Amino acid sequence: MFGNQSPFLKRSFHGDGMTTSPVRKVFDTLRLSTGTVIVIMIVAIIGAFSTVLYKIWAADRLAAEREVAAVARVFETHKQRILGEMERYAASNAAYLNVDTNPSPAWIANRFAQDMYRDSKYSAMFVLDPDYRPTFASTPDPLYKGLFDIRKFPNVERTSDEIRSSYVRETLRMPTDRGSFAGRLHELSGIELVDLGNTAALVGIFAIVPDPGNIPIAKRPPHLLVTVQTLNEAHLSGILRNLSLSDLIFTRDVPKGMNSIRIIDGPRGEAGYLAWHPMSQSYSILLSSAPVLALAIGVILIITVLTIRQNAIVRDHLAKREEQARYAANHDGMTGYAVREHFTALVHDILSRGSAGHAALIYLDLDRLKEINDTHGHAAGDKLIRVASGRIRATFRRADVYGRVGGDEFLVFVWGRTSPDEIIEDLQDLLLTMNDPVKFECKTLHGACSAGLALFPEHGRTLDELTRAADIALHRCKQSGGNMLRVYDEAMDRALKEAREMREELVYALQNDEFELHYQPIINVRTGRPDYAEALLRWHQPERGIVPPDIFIPIAESAGLMPEIGLMVLEQAVADASRWKGIGVSVNVASSQLMQEGFAERVRSVLEANNLSPRKLILEITETQILDDVKKTKSVLKQLHAIGVRCALDDFGTGYSSLSYLHQYDFSTLKIDKQFVQDSENNANSRQLLATVIDLGRILGMDVVVEGVETAAQLEFVTEIGCSTVQGYYFARPMPAAKFEAEWRCCIRSRAS
Structure with a gap:
């Protein structure tokens, strides 16, 4: 069959004579026949085709491995995103108060069955009590109708037990019944995959905990928020929307030609997979074209080139997807900023x-x-x-x-x-x-x-x-x-270090009775005697001496100590006032103290314990405290008003000075900041403004107290414009309780009699 020479070996004319083809010279030199050359060429083509085939197979295998890694990574990220969404709802003071402390079915239904479903589109949601009994359920998917028993799923029960143990352990470490789980939320949550027979589901568990905390925490196992996400077609398509994969399914047996990751290993050998059709199928395409390629070398070469090119496109596409995934991992999704x-x-x-x-x-x-x-x-x-x-x-x-x-x-x-x-x-x-x-x-x-x-x-x-x-x-x-x-600047650093040291000293001061109350009388101008005395906190620090309140109170507030300090001040002031009989006491209340759950009831208990009439207690609140939580402030003031305790708006004129505060809230007294009276001596506008504020307070039926009266001229002025109650150094500086009682004994006795 190789008897005829190849056209490449025929003589060719060059100039005027006959010459031998260069290819023929090579063949002649190597003594290779045409048939041998053809065989070599076929072998070379087959070798080249085999090499290309192998490279395509290897590239497909690498692409499949990358797909598997990408799917596994995104699936794990998806589970963490479920926990992240659950954290927004389970880790909050409001959730803890409305589920654990004072259960509110309406709040639970609104927050978990409506808001949370709108955000996460779960298949089912349950709130479990400390004994794993459902107290609330929302089951958009009929598959989960009826009670949900986590004990049917050992991995879910085990994770729930670990979360419960972590929660109890953290609460026992807290020095008081108030604390925070900041930095520990990952120990109070988990997510498991459960086998439901025909399908599978992701079960997220999150302990319902207070965040940011600093509210009463019961030292018992927590309620659990449980969500179930069925791995159905709709859910699976949402997981991999960014990977350009299609036909992601949950299956027991992986169909031929599909890539997969194993997500279920049952105790009796049961298996479950996520499977999908691979993006790159160049290898199978090339094999199916092999007969045609064997008959037409040129077609084989063309198809090979096209296949290699297609494979390069697939690799580039996957590389771009990987780059996108890396970008998503390194950047915040909302702003595009780097994490x-x-x-x-x-x-x-x-x-x-x-x-x-x-x-x-x-x-x-x-x-x-x-x-x-x-x-x-x-x-x-x-x-x-x-x-x-x-x-x-x-x-x-x-x-x-x-x-x-x-x-x-x-x-x-x-x-x-x-x-x-x-x-x-x-x-x-x-x-x-x-x-x-x-x-x-x-x-x-x-x-x-x-x-x-x-x-x-x-x-x-x-x-x-x-x-x-x-x-x-x-x-x-x-x-x-x-x-x-x-x-x-370095002064800030020094101030921060000093503040940290002072926080530690404040804790020690609470434990060792370094605080003392001084009292400044609030004078009724008509009688010249005090109706009330304002309780002012003083700190006698052994090394620093007397620390001014405007220095240590902000530090105590930021350290979360003011509720405890404020309660100590309230108890001591009420106890002192109970001895005076005829003179009441005015106590400043910090924002963190006012916002405490049950504050009004705590005030009632202190009054009853000391047998002091609620009308003898005024609680002073500043304007800035109102802005911290307007709704909660209104509620607390109404509760105090119902008890009979009077509330004063303190330092009016130093903050926003909104007139709406005066009629929106249950204030009985308006205390005008000392800056008004001090400016009035030399400023006609200040005098007119002070007179206007006093008139406004009277029109609204409020008692008006002018602070900072230090001279006889100031006293005469505020009396002329209609103010009957004043406070300031002109009458007395703040003094210890014993000295106050000694100096104003006559008033105490006469009032009592």
Whole structure:
């Protein structure tokens, strides 16, 4: 069959003579026949085809491994996202109070059956008591109608037992019945896959715990929030929407030609898989084309080239998907900012190159995000976050590094500037921009921002040092009321360390009776005698001496000690007043104390224990405390009013001075800040304003007390404009209880008689 020569071997004319083809020369030199050459060519083509076939098979196998890894990774991420969604509902003070402390079926139904279902579209949801008995159920999927018994599923029961044990262990570690589970929520939740026969489901378990805490916590096993997500077609299609995979199914036996991951290993060998058709099927396509390729070498070569090209496209597509997955893992989904770990890596890279120039780390905090979330809902808060992140990017350069490190906290590393002043100017412009209103649906949201600034290299040469410095500066902003910029300096660090030391000393002071109450009389101008005495807290610290209240009270408030200190003050003041008989007592109440559950009942108990009439007690509340929780404040004031305790709006004129407070709340007394009377001596406008406020208080039927009366002229003025009750150094400075009783004994006796 090889008798005829190949056309390549025939003689060819070149010029005027006959010459031999170069190919023929090679063949002649190697003494290879045409048939041998053809065999070699066929073998070479088969070898090349086999090599290509092998590479395509290997590429498909690698693509399949990547698909398996991507599906497994996304499936695990999906489980964690379920737990993250459950955390929003299970970990909150409101959930704990309405499920565990004082069960509210209406609240549970609204929060878990409506709000939570709207967000997560679960198949079923259950609230289990400490004995795993369902107390509430929502079963959109008929499969779960009836009671849900977690003991049918050993892995779910085991996880639930571990969560219960972790919860009980944490509560026993708490020094009091109040505490926080911050940083421990991962130990109080879990998610398991259960086998339901024809299908499978993800069961999420989350202990219902108070967050941020600092409310009474019962030392018993918790209630559990349980959600069930059936792995049906609708649910599975939602899991892998970002991976471009199709036909994801749950199956007992993997159909031929499908990739899979095993998700169920039963105790008796039962298996369950997630299976899908692979994206790349080049190998099977090539095999099916083999007969045609064997007959037509050219077609084989073309198909091989096309197949290799298609395989390259698939690899590029998978590489892009992997890049997208890496981007999603490194960036916040709402703002596009880097997450903390990625932000750290980017900044370290800039600093390691030594090309930062004039640089700075900016720590930003959205001041009113929590208030907006509580008032308008989380959708409004999310809108504010997105707008704020856009304004931040618009202020600084594209090359700067942006990170989101908390719900309302951002980090920005700006670098390559000509001077620190340029950074500060940009940041001041940003703060002004952040005050611009944000439109949401039919509402107008008013945000604000605080910023702590640490300069490189003045305040730190590493990211950790800069972060610490910027955080300290931000903390100083928040202490000063927010909506401002603070540049770090070493004095802030010293003040922070001193505040930490003072927190420890305050705990010791509570345990060792270092606090003392002084009393300043509140004088009835008509009688010249006190109707009440204001209780003022004094701290005698052995090393520091007398520490002013305006220094230690904010620290005690931030450390969460004010409820305990406030209760001590209330008990001591009421006990002292019970001896005076004719003179009542006025006690300042901290915001954290006022917001405590059962505060009004606690006041009633203290009064009854000391046999003091509620009319002899005034509780002073400042304007800023009202803004902390308007709804809760109204409720507490109504409860106090029902008991018979009078409430005073203290330091009126130093805060927002909204006239709406005077008729919206049950205040019986209006205390005008001392600045009004002190300015009145030299300022006609201040005198007129003071007279107007006094008239307003009288019109509203309130007792009016003018604070800060220090001279006879001031007393004469406030008396002339109609004020009958005053307080100030003109009559007496604050004094210990024994001295107060000695100096005003005549009033106490005459009133008592």
